[in-house]
Amino acid sequence: MSITYLEAIREAQAKLLRVDERVFIYGQDVGGTFGGAFKATKGLAKEFPGRVLNTPISEDAIVGTAIGAAIQGMRPIVEMQFADFSSIALNQILNNAGTHYWRTNVPVPITIRLPSGGTKGSGPFHSQSMESIYAHYPGLIVMTPATVEDAYTMLIEAVAIDDPVIYCEHKYLYYHLKADKLPEKGLPTGRARIAREGRDLTIVSYSAMMQESLAAAEELAREGFEAEVVDLRTVKPLDADTVLASVARTGRLLCAGESFPWGGATAEVIARVTSQGFHLLDAAPQRLNAKDTPIPYHPNLWSAHRPNAQNIAAKARALLRE
C-alpha cells in the first residue's frame, strides 16, 4: 500500500470524525460529493452525514462560527480553500481565537487547515505560506508537517489540543510524498526531528522546504559534506533545544523557509541560536526564504522565487567555506 500526504490528511479526518463526535468539518466545497478543492474531505460527507458542511465564501464567519462552536464544546476543523484566503479571517483567528483563553480563561479548540505554499502556475494568491504571520501572534500553535506520517499524526494531535492550531499543509507535498503506512503515534507536538544526521552543518527547515533541504543534503553528501537536517514540525512552539543541540555538533546553521524573507520562522531560529548559542557557532548563521515580491505565476519565475535543493546546497557550500 502507498499513501500520499493528501490521503493521510483525509484519513486523519475520517478517523477523527469516527472516534470523536465533537468533530465537524467546516469549509468551502468540503461537503456534498465534491470533497474539497483538493479532495482532502472526499467521501467524508457521505460517511458522516451532517458533520462535513459546505459554507458560503465567508472566511471571517467560517472561523467565527468555529470559534463559537468550540467555546460550546465542539472540535471544529476548518478547511480554508487556500491558505491565502485565511487573510480574510485574520481578525477572527488573531484577535478572537488567539486572545480568548488569555482574556477569559476559556480555551478555543479549533483546528484551521491551510493548504499552503507554492505549486507551479498558482500565482500570487494561491501560493502563500502564512506560518510566520500566525506564529507572530500569541495564543496559536502553528504546525508545518513535512512528511506523510506527520501530516497524519499531527492533524489528529491538533484536534486533541485545547488551543487553536493553525495546521499548514503543503500543496506541493499533497501528491509528491508517499508513505507505506500510517503510524499510530508520532513525536510529541512541539518536538523537532532530526530528519538526517550529519556533522558539518545544520539545515533547519519545515514543510516542503524540509524535503528540499534533504535533497540538498544528498547533493552535498556526494561532495563529501554531511549536513544534519532538522525538521521543526511545529514552527510554534519552536524546539530551540533540538536546534541548539544540532548546532553544538556542527557549528554551522542554515535555515530554509518558503515564506517571505522579512522576519518569520527562519529569522526566529537564527535569533534564538545566536542569542542562546552564539558560542556554538563557527560562522555567521544564514537563511534562505522566498524573494521579497509577490509569488509569480510562470513556472520559470516561480521556481526562481522560492528556495530549492540547488540554492539551499549552494548556500550551504558557501557557509561551509566560511
Place this chain on the structure above:
Amino acid sequence: MLQTAQRTAKSKTKKTAPPHDRFLEAFRWMLLTRTLEEKLVSLYRGGLITGGVYIGKGQEAVSVACGLFLQQGDIFAPLIRDQAGRSAFGEPLIDVTRTYLGSRLGPMRGRDGNIHRGHPRKNELAMISHLGAMISVTVGTLMAKRFKGEKNFVGLACIGEGGMQTGSLHEGMNIAAVEQVPLVVVATNNHYAYSTPNDREFACHDLVDRAIGYGFEGYSLDGTDLGTCLDVIGGAVKRARAGRPPQLVVASVLRLSGHGEHDDASYVTEEIKRQPFARDCLKVAEQTIIDLNLVDAETLAEWRKKAAAQVDEAIADAQKEPAPEGDKEDWCALSTRDLVDSFE
C-alpha cells in the same frame, strides 16, 4: 417576510395595567444601569478608572429587552452599550466594577477592560473590539447546541448601526441564515458611529430592509419606548425560539452621551436632539409609571435608593481587591502549558 412593528400608541387613561407584564422589572434594571453608569462616569472623571468608559445612556430600554427574555442555556453577545441587558441576563454588578477598577479577581483579571468582559462558560460572550465579529461566533455557539441535541435555545447578539456596515457582520448574518440558527440580532441605530452621522454610514432607506436580503425577519421600533422594546424584542426572541428564521430588530434612539466619556460629543447637532428618537427612554418609562400610576412615588424613591446602595457596594468591594502584578502574572496565552514557546 419584512414586517415593521408600529410604535404602540400611548393612552393617558387611568389604566393601571403596565404596557408589558415585565415593564416594571425592566425599568428597575434600567434604573440600576443608569445609576451604575453615572457612578462609573464620576469615577472616570476623578481619575479612578484606567482606560475608557462607555455607557449606554438612552439605550437602556433596548438593551434591557435584549437580556430580559433570555433563559438558562441561551447565548447573549452584548456589545458596547449593553449594561442593562447584561444585568438583566444575570451579570453580577461586581463583574462590572472589578473590570473597570482593574481587580485581579474580576472575570478579565486585569487582562482586558471595560465592555470587553464576559463569561463564556455562563453563555455571556466576551466581545472583541472588532465590530461585527461576534455575530458569527454566536452562530457557532448555536450550531454547537444543535449538534449536541439541545432544544429550545436562542442566541441574541447586539450591534450598532456603525458595526452593521462591517464585512464581518454581513458574513455573520448571512451564515446565520444559511445555518438557520435561532438567532436574534438587535441593531441599535443611535444615529452616530463615534462622530459619524447616519448619512456617512449607509445609504439605504432603512436598515431593517436588509433583513429580507439576508433571509431574516425584520422589525423596527422606537427604542425610547420600553413597552415597545419589550414587545418587539421579546416577540423576536419567542419567534427565534419557535424555529422561525433568524430575526433582525432595528431600534432607533439617540446616543445621550459621548462615544466614550473622553468625548464631549460636540458634533451632535441641535436638530437631531429635537427628534422623537432623542427622548430619554428612562424618563419616558418613568413618566409611564407615573401616568399609569403603576407604583407610587415612595416606591420609586425606594428603588432608586436601593440601586444606589447596590452600586456603592459593588464599587467599594472591588476597590478593596488586589490589582494584578506584572511579576506575578501567568504570562501564558495557551491553556496547553507544555506547548508554550519559551523566549528566555
